[in-house]
Amino acid sequence: MTDLITTLEARHSQYVLQGTSQISDDELVDLINRVTVAVPSAFNIQSQRVAVIFGDEHKKLWNGIVKDALHKVAASEEAFAKTSAKIDTFAAAHGTILFFDDMAGTQQLSQQFPLYADTFPIYAEQSLGMLQMAMWAALSERGLGASLQHYNPLIDDAVRKEFKLSPNWRLSAQMPFGDFDIEHPTGTLERMAATDRVKVFGR
Numbered sequence: 001m002t003d004l005i006t007t008l009e010a011r012h013s014q015y016v017l018q019g020t021s022q023i024s025d026d027e028l029v030d031l032i033n034r035v036t037v038a039v040p041s042a043f044n045i046q047s048q049r050v051a052v053i054f055g056d057e058h059k060k061l062w063n064g065i066v067k068d069a070l071h072k073v074a075a076s077e078e079a080f081a082k083t084s085a086k087i088d089t090f091a092a093a094h095g096t097i098l099f100f101d102d103m104a105g106t107q108q109l110s111q112q113f114p115l116y117a118d119t120f121p122i123y124a125e126q127s128l129g130m131l132q133m134a135m136w137a138a139l140s141e142r143g144l145g146a147s148l149q150h151y152n153p154l155i156d157d158a159v160r161k162e163f164k165l166s167p168n169w170r171l172s173a174q175m176p177f178g179d180f181d182i183e184h185p186t187g188t189l190e191r192m193a194a195t196d197r198v199k200v201f202g203r
C-alpha cells in the first residue's frame with residue numbers, strides 16, 4: 001500500500017471502466033463504510049449519506065433513470081444519441097456510489113445556530129466533497145478507477161423513488177467505479193505548478 005500523498009497523486013478520473021472489480025463486493029462495501037465513517041463533517045453532524053449500487057440496480061440507474069431524464073431535455077434525437085453513448089460508458093462500470101446530504105441534519109443545525117443558517121448548506125456540500133475525494137482516493141489505492149458525475153438534480157426524484165430513499169436525502173454526486181486498463185488511463189494530468197497556487201510566509 002502507498003502513502004497518502006502518493007495515493008492522492010495517482011488518483012485521476014477514469015472514464016473507461018469495466019464491469020469487473022479486482023476486489024470483492026464485500027470488500028468494497030467494507031471500504032465504503034469505513035471511508036464514510038472516517039470523514040469529518042461540520043459540527044460533527046454526520047449528514048453525509050451513501051448508496052452503493054451494483055449489478056442490475058447500477059444498470060437501472062444509468063440505462064433507465066439517467067437516460068430517461070436526459071431524453072426528456074435533449075434538444076434533438078441526434079443530441080440524445082451522443083449523450084446516450086456517454087452514459088453507456090458509466091453503465092459499463094462495475095457499480096456506482098451515490099452521495100447524498102441528509103437535509104434533516106442541515107436543517108437541525110440551522111435551527112440550533114440561526115446566526116449561521118446560510119452557511120450550513122455550504123458546509124454540507126463541503127463535507128460531501130471531503131467524502132467524495134476520500135472515497136475516490138481509497139478506490140484508486142485499491143486499483144479501481146472511478147469518475148465523479150453530476151446528473152443531479154435532473155435524476156433526484158427518480159433515484160429517491162427507485163431506491164426508496166428518504167425525501168430528506170438530497171443527491172450530490174454519482175461515482176461510477178470499476179476495473180480499468182492501467183495501460184490506457186483517461187484522467188487529466190495537467191496541473192498548475194504549486195508555486196502559482198501556494199504562497200509561503202515567514203520561512
Ligand SMILES: Cc1cc2nc3c(=O)[nH]c(=O)nc-3n(C[C@H](O)[C@H](O)[C@H](O)COP(=O)(O)O)c2cc1C
Pocket residue numbers: 011012013014147148149150186187188189
Ligand atoms: C467538484 C468536482 C466536480 C466534478 N464534476 C465532474 C462531472 O460532473 N463530470 C465529470 O466527468 N468530471 C467531473 N469532475 C472531474 C474533474 O473534471 C477532474 O477531476 C479534473 O479535470 C482533474 O482530472 P483528474 O480527475 O483526472 O485528476 C469533477 C471534479 C470535481 C472536484
